[in-house]
Amino acid sequence: MSIPQTPTPPYPEYSDAVLDAPANYGILEQLIGTWVNVNPNKSATGWGLHTTCMPSPGTNTETIFGIFHFLCEDYTEELSFAPVSGGVRNRGGTNEQFAGAIEYKQSVQRVSDGVGIHEEVGMYLWLNEMYNHAATEQSVIDDNGYPLISIGAGANGPNYVPPYSIARSGTIPHGSAIMLTGNFQQDVPGKPAFPTGTDSWSAPFVQSWPDLQIANAPNLASSPLAISPSMGASALLVPPNGNTAEAAPLNLDEPAPAWAFDKSLTVTQPDSNLTYFQRIVADQHYPYSVRPDLRLRDAIKDQNISKYTLIQLSSKHDGGPQGGILNTPFVKKFANVTEMSLNLWLETVIEDGQEVLQLQYEQIIFFEFMVGSNGQTTRWPHIQINTLRKKPAC
Structure with a gap:
């Protein structure tokens, strides 16, 4: 069934019977259940992955330029979604919104030793259930409306059209809370398209990711690369010999370049961009340490995917109502979380003639801490990706 991306005025008239109606979860209803990694062969593409840059021990925000610690780890997780019964009523006078709320809980463990590395709780909200609530004789009497408002006022609107269909709130124990908003595109034929080679x-650096943009996100705001321009990344990388004529992009489908393993760079070119992010390219998880979502690409490479739905949320939009992020004072000072986006693909996989629902996600978060030699604040991507299947219902 096709689900409209936005409600269409005029809205149905509100009555108290709405209070007893079941909640409408829209496209989010497909999330309900518990999702886990299914990786019996323990293949690399079957695990989740995160890349995280953090301040290095002994550094501070005022005097030491961008010395950072880099982590890239495989993880497994359990991601559960449970519906909140009944629509959640938001009263806006003439306009009323009944949100369909789904609680989520995410628990993540490192593959290498089983240690927990991330816990998160929150809610996804479906925001498209709208009603018109005109003034009635009883409301005018109860709220002392006469003579300023008459019976039937608001019956013809104005109607509020939600700018976004979906919202997500979340809290993590590090001390950050998020509000993301966005939209969805349902039943896109085939499988999600990921780039290859030098692309x-x-x-x-030249176009937004993914190609299908539905959340009104700022252009190029959420690069899928674990190395940001403020960390020295650029579309063309000048080789260690300094010959700009030989500048070229990385080919992430080929082995890491030789300069990634050249230990002399820290001495011969201590201020080089390549030296700065060399360890990310040399990481054992390459190319996923550089672009984590290539693991999503490789996980579905041989799958028969008939269609998918993309949910795209962001804390920042190109104009209009915004989401946001709040941090505790310590986090704000030393690793300020400033921006977050989510691409979540719900894929219909055909296996043995049966349809199987699969969830892939990519979360891109930006920390801001320390400054570069040019005095500008450095933006550090923190990226999480995973491919999950639903646990069978008990």
């Missing part, structure tokens, strides 16, 4: 590196 995997260079495309994010």
Whole structure:
């Protein structure tokens, strides 16, 4: 069934019977259940992955330029969604919104030793259930409306059209709370398209990711690369010999370049951009350490996917109502979380003639801490990706 992306005025008239109606969860209803990694062969593409840059021990925000610690780890997780019964009523006078709320809980463990590395709770909200609530004789009497408002006022609107269909709130124990908003595109034929070769590196510098943009996100705001321009990344990388004529993008489908393993760079070119992010390219998880969502691409490479739905949320939009992020004072000072986006693909996989629902996600978060030699604040991507299947219902 096709689900409209936005409600269409005029809205149905509100009555108290709405209070007893079941909640409408829209496209989010497909999330309900518990999702886990299904990786019996323990293949690399079957695990989740995160990349995280953090301040290095001994550094501070005022005097040491961008010395950072880098982590790239495989993880497994359990991601559960449970519906909140009944629509959640938001009263706006003439306009009333009944949100369909779904609680989520995410628990993440490192593959190497089973240690927990992330816990998160929150809610997804479906925001498209709208009603018109005109003034009645009883409301005018109860609320002392006469003579300023008459019976039937508001019957013809104005109607509020929600700018976004979906919202997500979330809290993590590090001390950050998020509000993301956005939209969805349902039943896109085929499988999600991911780049290959040099496009995997260079495309994010000239076009938004993914190609299908539905959340009104700022242009190029959420690059899928684990190395941001403020960390020295650029579409064309000048080799260690300094010959700009040989500048070229990384080909993320080929082995890491030799300079990634050249230990002399820290001495011969201590201020080089390549030296700065060399360890990310040399990481054992390459190319996923550089562009984590290529693991999503490789996980579905041999799958028969008939269609998918993309849910795209962001804390920041290109104009209009915004989401946001709040941090505790310590986090705000030393690793300020400033921006977050989510791409979530719900894929219909055909296996043995049966349809199987699969969830892939990519979360891109930006920390801001320390400054570069040019005095500008450095933006550090923190990226999480995973491919999950639903646990069978008990």
